[in-house]
Amino acid sequence: MMLKELREKVYEANMDLPKHGLVVFTWGNASEFDRESGLFVIKPSGVDYDKLSPESMVVCDLDGKVVEGDLNPSSDTPTHAYLYREWGDKIGGVVHTHSAWAVSWAQAGRDIPAYGTTHADYFYGPIPCMRGLTEEEIEEAYELNTGKVIVEGFAERDIDPIAVPAVLVRNHGPFTWGKDADAAVYHAVVLDEVAKMAARTEMLQDGVAPAPQYLQDKHYLRKHGPNAYYGQGGAH
Numbered sequence: 001m002m003l004k005e006l007r008e009k010v011y012e013a014n015m016d017l018p019k020h021g022l023v024v025f026t027w028g029n030a031s032e033f034d035r036e037s038g039l040f041v042i043k044p045s046g047v048d049y050d051k052l053s054p055e056s057m058v059v060c061d062l063d064g065k066v067v068e069g070d071l072n073p074s075s076d077t078p079t080h081a082y083l084y085r086e087w088g089d090k091i092g093g094v095v096h097t098h099s100a101w102a103v104s105w106a107q108a109g110r111d112i113p114a115y116g117t118t119h120a121d122y123f124y125g126p127i128p129c130m131r132g133l134t135e136e137e138i139e140e141a142y143e144l145n146t147g148k149v150i151v152e153g154f155a156e157r158d159i160d161p162i163a164v165p166a167v168l169v170r171n172h173g174p175f176t177w178g179k180d181a182d183a184a185v186y187h188a189v190v191l192d193e194v195a196k197m198a199a200r201t202e203m204l205q206d207g208v209a210p211a212p213q214y215l216q217d218k219h220y221l222r223k224h225g226p227n228a229y230y231g232q233g234g235a236h
């Protein structure tokens with residue numbers, strides 16, 4: 001894909017974040033990876049959404065180094081780059097937000113259980129909460145790279161990133177991914193909705209509610225679920 005076209009796609013994906021109420025001010029970021037060139041395009045750091053343009057998007061290589069662009073790339077670029085290096089054969093878009101319900105579960109340090117089919121239609125099992133970076137890791141690397149924690153956490157817990165295209169990073173917030181930036185935004189929207197439903201379920205249940213086991217292990221509707229990956233139902 002031509003970089004001009006990719007910049008436009010990533011710009012539109014970033015503009016969908018405030019449109020769906022997932023971010024305020026300059027929080028959050030979206031990117032998309034072009035396998036052919038081995039480059040990805042990401043939102044610039046610290047720029048208000050109403051000041052963004054396709055031309056302000058930043059082109060980076062898989063080391064997270066700027067290849068084209070006048071502005072600094074998002075402070076989460078190391079995480080996006082790591083996810084593309086490790087999962088770039090599976091995913092083509094990454095989104096990070098500070099959406100309030102998902103961040104609440106991340107700050108509580110809890111996985112989001114699959115309490116119902118709305119969750120299970122998109123995420124085939126609980127949405128995991130991985131540990132945040134330690135002070136030493138941040139000091140040492142001087143970058144916000146939670147990609148290693150995410151990828152190693154999925155491997156340790158034997159979670160397929162295609163089946164569960166979302167993660168909570170403790171005391172930080174959610175990352176989602178998909179076949180492209182649009183699919184990653186789609187999963188970010190659904191993630192915050194199911195995070196809200198799960199929180200309310202526990203409020204109504206006055207604590208942890210019973211979560212049907214069949215929704216935790218594998219999805220009984222997998223063949224019909226609208227998971228943006230499997231291109232069925234509400235294929236996205």
Ligand SMILES: O=C(CO)[C@@H](O)[C@@H](O)COP(=O)(O)O
Nearest residue numbers: 026027028029045046074075
């Ligand atoms: O939470 C953080 C930094 O702690 C970032 O995800 C968020 O502020 C977005 O930063 P960028 O504007 O993308 O650099």
